[in-house]
Amino acid sequence: xxxxxxxxxxxxxxxxxxxxxxxxxxxxxxxxxxxxxxxxxxxxxxxxxxxxxxxxxxxxxxxxxxxxxxxxxxxxxxxxxxxxxxxxxxxxxxxxxxxxxxxxxxxxxxxxxxxxxxxxxxxxxxxxxxxxxxxxxxxxxxxxxxxxxxxxxxxxxxxxxxxxxxxxxxxxxxxxxxxxxxxxxxxxxxxxxxxxxxxxxxxxxxxxxxxxxxxxxxxxxxxxxxxxxxxxxxxxxxxxxxxxxxxxxxxxxxxxxxxxxxxxxxxxxxxxxxxxx
Amino acid sequence: xxxxxxxxxxxxxxxxxxxxxxxxxxxxxxxxxxxxxxxxxxxxxxxxxxxxxxxxxxxxxxxxxxxxxxxxxxxxxxxxxxxxxxxxxxxxxxxxxxxxxxxxxxxxxxxxxxxxxxxxxxxxxxxxxxxxxxxxxxxxxxxxxxxxxxxxxxxxxxxxxxxxxxxxxxxxxxxxxxxxxxxxxxxxxxxxxxxxxxxxxxxxxxxxxxxxxxxxxxxxxxxxxxxxxxxxxxxxxxxxxxxxxxxxxxxxxxxxxxxxxxxxxxxxxxxxx
Numbered sequence: 001x002x003x004x005x006x007x008x009x010x011x012x013x014x015x016x017x018x019x020x021x022x023x024x025x026x027x028x029x030x031x032x033x034x035x036x037x038x039x040x041x042x043x044x045x046x047x048x049x050x051x052x053x054x055x056x057x058x059x060x061x062x063x064x065x066x067x068x069x070x071x072x073x074x075x076x077x078x079x080x081x082x083x084x085x086x087x088x089x090x091x092x093x094x095x096x097x098x099x100x101x102x103x104x105x106x107x108x109x110x111x112x113x114x115x116x117x118x119x120x121x122x123x124x125x126x127x128x129x130x131x132x133x134x135x136x137x138x139x140x141x142x143x144x145x146x147x148x149x150x151x152x153x154x155x156x157x158x159x160x161x162x163x164x165x166x167x168x169x170x171x172x173x174x175x176x177x178x179x180x181x182x183x184x185x186x187x188x189x190x191x192x193x194x195x196x197x198x199x200x201x202x203x204x205x206x207x208x209x210x211x212x213x214x215x216x217x218x219x220x221x222x223x224x225x226x227x228x229x230x231x232x233x234x235x236x237x238x239x240x241x242x243x244x245x246x247x248x249x250x251x252x253x254x255x256x257x258x259x260x261x262x263x264x265x266x267x268x269x270x271x272x273x274x275x276x277x
Numbered sequence: 278x279x280x281x282x283x284x285x286x287x288x289x290x291x292x293x294x295x296x297x298x299x300x301x302x303x304x305x306x307x308x309x310x311x312x313x314x315x316x317x318x319x320x321x322x323x324x325x326x327x328x329x330x331x332x333x334x335x336x337x338x339x340x341x342x343x344x345x346x347x348x349x350x351x352x353x354x355x356x357x358x359x360x361x362x363x364x365x366x367x368x369x370x371x372x373x374x375x376x377x378x379x380x381x382x383x384x385x386x387x388x389x390x391x392x393x394x395x396x397x398x399x400x401x402x403x404x405x406x407x408x409x410x411x412x413x414x415x416x417x418x419x420x421x422x423x424x425x426x427x428x429x430x431x432x433x434x435x436x437x438x439x440x441x442x443x444x445x446x447x448x449x450x451x452x453x454x455x456x457x458x459x460x461x462x463x464x465x466x467x468x469x470x471x472x473x474x475x476x477x478x479x480x481x482x483x484x485x486x487x488x489x490x491x492x493x494x495x496x497x498x499x500x501x502x503x504x505x506x507x508x509x510x511x512x513x514x515x516x517x518x519x520x521x522x523x524x525x526x527x528x529x530x531x532x533x534x535x536x537x538x539x540x541x542x543x544x545x546x547x548x549x550x
Contacts (some may be wrong), residue, residue, distance in 0.1 A: 051382075052383070052457075052461045072387075084458075084461065084462075086458065090458035092452070093477075094477070095474075103459060105460065105463050106463070106464035106465075106468045111465060111468070114464070114471075118471055163295065163462060
């Protein structure tokens, strides 16, 4: 899916201005990291892209269509093609992993199949395969409240992988994982996006992860884009500036100094951000 | 900008407390509540005389058989009535629950349509519970005749109103994010309920429903007084014939029923957590 945001404003019910004049253009199959201090609008942006929040003004187009102009049925169909990984996975504590993962495809399944799957899981193999990608296959029939926070977050990822969305959104998908698992999980998201050629937009707290994995990095501050460029052209000064209000240190998860990928032939070219590395 | 020195909600809290007390006082006055009356000499004596007729308890085999049959009837009446009430209340609660509203995601421009549709359903729930079960029972006794069937219908309607209200409050009070996440991935209202709301709310739903079942057992006694069957109908007969001993036996049976309900509730609660 390609995405277009122009002069997009979002005022939350409390009156807080979460997005102020967002400008973003994403082509199909692009993989984008969104970074920025807390309160910069990362979650709001992802929820707007996931059609969970309606912009207050400005232009939003998903695959060239304003989702909020669609009739109810078409909007539901569009939503079934968008998967959002939540920072705190929205899983009921008493639900079993198999059910939690299968719920990812409720939008695609019909009414009857969705209900029948509660009596007997409709696709045990599919759920197991999705969990296996995050090393959780052995917990398939466990309840969510028997898992640790990090494991639960990976279940949330597995659910969206199982959904097979055309637009993959991730809101700090690895915030409660240790560095090694975080790296592995972001890698899994990449493999998925690449293999199926779908668009991936992920907000990340750890800047090193963003720079390592994503061909395009968007810095967000005060609800607007501060910079938007390939990782090789993101300087330490820009990062310090981005996080100036929050912390004098650039947030990373690893201990090594910030690494950027070797500039490939496309990344060095000025102008359009590279589509792949 | 000056920093806020005081807790900003302090004034509101004090005002609310004062307002609450100001409303409570006239209520006590209006209800003519005066505890001294209870202990006035004449009143104590009258109450004592009434209670003394309760002993000895009636323990004849015939009568115990009748009590057993009436107890089972009460149990059946309350169970059938509550089950029907649950069947009526669940879809109504799902319909009025805002956390299951698809148009609230966003919110969409047509969100007011949902609000408009929910208002009459809420009114229906209020109507069903605002008319006391005893009035419903009087109505249904005229429709289906004396006996437990009238009690079942009365409980079903009245309790559906109460259960519906509490159910949807439970739905809203729990974590609504799982349901919303289902709606956000294109799932429907019913899917969101079964995948997002029910697993969160189940223990509370069960515990409240069992409590309502216990209430139904007690209510069925009151309804028995107007001819809706069960222990209540027998109790009314015994009272009219001034058979205090029979009344006390039935009160013991009744106590046992409520204990049973309490034990069941505790058991289910344990099993569900």
